[in-house]
Amino acid sequence: MSTTNILVGCAASTILISRYAHYSAITTFVLLTSLALTCKVLYHLILWPKFLSPTRHLPGPTNPSLLMGNFATVRKMQSGAAQAFWMRTIPNSGLLRYLGIFNMERVFPTTPEVLKEVLHTKSYSFVKPPLIAINIGSILGKKGLLFAEGEEHKAQRKLLLPAFSHAHIKGLVPGFWSKGVEMTEKVAEVVRSSRDGPGDGGEEGVVVQMGRWFSLVTLDIIGSCGFGYEFRALESASISGSSNIEDKSGSELADAYKAVFNTGGPSRMVAILSMIFPFRLVRLLPLKRTRDVDRASSTIRRVTAQIIAAKKSMLATSPEDSESGDILSIMLKSNAYTGPDGECSMRDQMMTFLAAGHETTATSMIWAIHVLSLPENRHMQSRLRAEIHAAFPSGLPTTVTYDQISNLRYLSQIMSEVLRLYPPVGATLRMAAEDTSLNGSFIPKGTTLMISPFAINRSVALWGADAEEFRPERWASKEDGAAAVESNYGFLTFLAGPRGCIGNMFAKMEFKCLLAVTIGRFEFSQDGKREVVVKGGAANKPQGGIPVSVNEVVWG
Template sequence: MSTTNILAGCAASTILLSRYTHYSAITTFVLLTSLALACKVLYHLILWPKFLSPTRHLPGPTNHSLLMGNFSIIREMQSGAPQVIWMRTIPNSGLLRYLGIFNMERVFPTTPEVLKEVLHTKSYSFIKPPLLTRDIGNILGKKGLLFAEGEEHKVQRKLLLPAFSHAHIKGLVPGFWSKGVEMTEKVVEVVRSSQDSTGDGGKEGVVVQMGRWFSLVTLDIIGSCGFGYEFRALESASISGSSNIEDKSGSELADAYNTIFNTGGPSRILAMLSMVFPFWLLRSLPLKRTRDVACAESTIRRVTTQIIAAKKSTLATSPEDSESGDILSIMLKSGAYTGPDGECSMRDQMMTFLAAGHETTATSMIWAIHVLSLPENRHIQSRLRAEIHAAFPSGLPTTVTYDQVSSLKYLSQITSEVLRLYPPVGVTLRVAAEDTSLNGAFIPKGTTVILSPFAINRSVALWGADAEEFRPERWASREDGAAAVESNYGFLTFLAGPRGCIGNVFAKMEFKCLLAVTIGRFEFSQDGKRELVIKAGVTSKPQGGIPVSVKEVVWG
């Protein structure tokens, strides 16, 4: 029963009871409302999860608090890490159940067979949580592909598939590569400028916050390759202050996303409060964080509106550009985004791909440089650099072909291993849209299902005893670079099934190009002693970024 129904019932009861009691109508209403809400809280906090829920018999952790479930361990650990522990230590046949904040039930599939049910067999029976859509839909586009459900999702995906076809991606590779080269030129400026100021002549490395540059280059790539629009985020970026991830970039769009994605303590508190209080109320609080996010959202909407207008103008004067195959051209050419809500829907679609298309790859690149710069993995970095230099003996080329990048086998193995061990999104959620079942267990409507790429990608049952180790060679067992894991549902970085990531080929090829130009041009190192604090947010990345020591290398 909803709170609205409770209040309506209390109002009706007040009218009746106030006639037969010595209490005033207001007092009677307050007493009845308080009693009804207390009963509702008791039901949801205690009675349902502990005594009535049909999923309460599923195996799961037992060391939970009376009112907060297993939230303490969830709060303290990286997104997906608690699920790794439970998956390995609690015997189960494919499903675990635990309690989140305020004892909210969570059902966690642990095997490919059950994951296939959620992601393929019954994919449209498990929808994105309305709470998630409400909270981050303003950033990621409520009407975009990410939040579309049922037939609407099928229509949108079919419409956008040509922009992510294998043939189209092959044609984008030169653009990925050239933007990567542009980024390395900026980093060279940073390194040389610092060396000039210290006078060490390039003997020592320079500490650079590489995450800043990865965010800028991936934003430029999704702009030019995804929308046929030049953001010029790299071009406008200043090389000063490059060891601080909070520095302004010079690009208002990049700064807006930096504000949204670089979350801190206030964001986590607001996220917890959003489970209890209406979202509109939290957004109206006079807090700096809410003002900053609102301003950033406004910037993103304004810029995307400008891009749509510019593209319409271009297509009107140069109709041949409609054949470019980028996401925005396809949307405009389709005629599906007409009518009063057409431009709003198109803008939301752009917001989906802008955010998902640059933040996730930038996060993956941060983790790649982190793991390759660790002392124990420096030999892997050197071997990759040798492969890149051997493929391009004359120096870093300004452009390459799809086949040239695909021929770098060790690069492919490292790409897959980084994406396995460090998925940008560690946990995502689904909600049962109807009464259904998983692995034979009844799952009532409204049950939250947790999908954890971080946990599944580290499953000992699927990946072996060394699942936690960074070992690119595990991907060398098959000629196509696929993992030595039997099921498509054992590698969840891009999820799978009808709702799997439409841009996975785009993202992997973009990642390969950026990693190749970066490792080919620079040597990265760190002592590995810094304790990483992984911040909560849309993506999983270290708080404060990962500053690493950067040195230019001699090609060849």
């Protein structure tokens, strides 16, 4: 029963019994309401999760806290890591159960067979939980593909599929490459200016915070290749200072998304408050985090509106551009986004793709450079560079084709292994929209499921005893893009089924182009002694970035 229904029921009860009560109507209402709310809290905190829930018999970790379940364990580890540990150490037949903050139930599918039920067979029976829809939806909008359900999701996905077709992505590869070249020119300027000045250059290289540059280049790519719009984030970025700590980027949109997806302490505090109080009330609190998010959301909406207006003007004045296949052009030409509601829907769609296509690939690039710069993996970096230089013996090309990039086999293996071990989104939630079952176990309506790409991608049962190791060769016998496991539900970086990532091919080719041009031009190194801290959040990014030493190399 909702809090609103409780208040209405207590008000009605007060009217009925006030003539017989020894207290005033106001006192009676307060007492009834306090009693009802206390009963509700006790029911949800203790009675349901510990004694009544049909899922309480599923295997899972012990609960060290009376009211907080396993929250302390989940909180101190990166997203998906706790689930990976439990999956390795707790015998199960496809489902685990644990309790989150305030004993909120989480049912965790652990096998491809059960994941197929969730993500394919019964995909539309499991929806985004309301808290996520309200929280993230208030920032990115609630009418985009991310939050669409059922028939609406099918219609939106069908409309957008042409923008992510194989043929269309092939045509975007030169654009991916040119932006990558532009980024490496900026990084080269940083390295040279540091060597010429009092910076930290020398044989050991110049320390560069590469995450900043990956964030800017992926923003430029989603703008130009996704929406036919130039953000010029790289062009406006300052190269002063060799450390390049990720403060202000030079792009207001990049800074806005950084503010929105900041996963520091204030962000976690707001998330916890949202579990206790209505999110609309939390947003009214005088917290710096809520003010920062409101400002950032306003910036994203304003810039998105400018992009839509510019694209409409271009299509109206330049008929030769009417055949453009970018996402925004397809939406405009479909006539499915007309009127005020259509404009709002189009804006939300764009905001979703900007967020999804921007930070995820940037995060993957951070992890790729990190793992390849570790002392034990430097030979892999050298082998990859040799493959890239051999494919382009005349020097750094100004443009490349889809086939040229696809033929770089070791590049594909490196990409796949990075995406396996370091999925940008380590865990995501679904909620049962109706009473259903999984693997023969009854799952009541409202049950929250935790789907963890991080855990599944590291499953010893699926990937072998070396599942935690970075070993690109495990992909050597596979065709480009094929998983190195038997089931499509054993590699979940892009999820799977009808709600799998629509832009997975876009992301993979973008990642390949950026990694190829970056490794082709620079050598990266680190001593491997720095502790990498990753806390739970929207993306599995290392806190403080991962600074690495950078040296330019002679091509070939």
